Amino acid sequence: MRFLFDANTWQEIFGSIGKNRTRTIITVIGVLWGIFIYIVLSGAAQGLNNGFEKQFQNVAMNSMFTWAQSTSMPYKGYKTGRQIQLKLKDVSVLKNRIPEIQYIAPRNVKGVFGGSPAQIIRAGKSGNYAVYGDYPISTKIATKKIYDGGRFINDEDIEAARKVCVIGERTQKELFEKSDNPIGDYIRIDNVFFQVVGVHKFTPGGGFESDSDIYIPYTTFRKLYNTGENVGWFAIAAYDDADVIKVEENVKAVLKTIHNVNPRDDRAIGSFNLGEIFNRIVGFAKGLTFMSLVVGIATILAGVIGIGNILLISVKERTKELGVRRALGATPKEVRSLIILESVFLTMIAGVMGIILGAGVLSLINKMTQGMDFPYANPTVPIPYVLGALAIMVILGTLIGLIPAQRAVSIKPIDALREE
């Protein structure tokens, strides 16, 4: 061990490495490439992972949506093909029967699932946009970012059925001048004046919502479009520890009993489960991370084997030098250590350079994708992974160095010297 910390040893190694430059560079490139691929791949996988998480952060992961369709089986005297209509009173039934439900938001929309969008007019400008009737609770399930100075619909809006609305970024752009502050201003929705109370920032995250949507209180929507107790669909968030897939089944079962649907009729109630989608994406990202780990390790292995190969050739090339060293009094152990340490040292240098290069490329990709609509954020490689890779390289470098080192020692000094 003392040998390792002896400055003389390192001088010999630096001498031998530094003065065989071509060999050193070729050797280093092999491992450098390996660790570079490893770092970039696992960093990129992590970046994608982070990107997906970022996209989903405004939606509760364990949320689901459910809506009614028409029946496909006759039941209790009702015939097939009956259109089911969800009602506002379903909310309390669902909440009572299924304790796992944390939030439930009845929602209505005009202009998304068939039906024409509402006509919006303001000061001579007009456009057609989807209008949602919402409760404030729906922001608990899918967060809405509201620009400064504005707000979302609140409970008083609901109670008084106020004619207020939250408009989208695009709606603002298309209806208002740049200099206008839309908050407090009025727009006409299907010929009824509404006061704008907020502008929401659109975050892409799947679903059917867009940056031009207009939100009005559920109660106002009901009056405006005469929808009564009807509900378009329910957005439901389960508690964090609940299994949303189970909740989805229960919700559908309860809705089927309320609306007299055959329990085996799978068509009558539709649903969509974000948790499942999210799990699938997380699984994909995990698979990607695993794959990058495997590919990276394999590439490092190939690089280290390359080092062994080149050292083997170099030992052959240096047979005479090693013979001279031994004639001058180098013990077999010293010769062996020289070759192994050269191997380990080259591996380490290559590894560190590869890590630095990989980190550079990762940060470059990060800069380039910033602001783009691409699920990629903050690509990082956890420190244990990096240290682990370095450790693997040192171990492999030692093991692979053993082969040329043993070969170097197995040549008798006299044979080595005789070789011309």
Add this chain to the structure above:
Amino acid sequence: MIEIKDLHKSYKMGSNSLHVLKGINFSVEEGELVAIMGSSGSGKSTLLNILGMLDVLDEGTYTLDGVPIKNLNETKAAQYRNKFLGFVFQSFNLINYKSAMENVALPLYYQKVGRKERQEKALKYLEQVGLREWADHLPSELSGGQKQRVAIARAMAAEPKVLLADEPTGALDSTTSYEVMDLIQKINDDGNTILIVTHEPDIADMCKRIVHLKDGVIVEDKKITQVRASQYV
């Protein structure tokens, strides 16, 4: 200094065995300058290799400076070589990526001498062979004679008991050969024991004693009057 008794050595060549040394009795006193002569195949290089612990003897005894040399493993042999022996080869065998000074300092490295002292000593010995100003040059930048002088400096740097030279002038022209011999004679004058394997009679005449080998046995062992190389330089 060197004591060899009844030395036998044979090499296996397939099913045949080649008896190279057939009972050599031979001793060298301190301060001698001995030429070992013989035609090729006479066994002179084998004898030198055994003396240099680069090869092992089959039968007989070998004592170097009172130490019996037998049953050496590679590590022990390396340590003895480092401590007792300096080598000069026909093809110089300098390490081509090390400067003259680094080459000279190499045996000191294996003696675990510190870097500073190593460099000082190396420069001192380069000075002795007249190549101090070439200390930073690589072997490829030196002439044949200079390379051999660096090799001699390297052999001397370890301060060995015995200097073994295998055809030290074999690859040099006669003028350069005489320069090298002049250097070897001077080193011998300082009291160092030197053995030279050669097949050139003029080189052998510059030693103090000539041992003739033929077919694995010593046929002649005579002390001679040394011819000084300096007169030809």
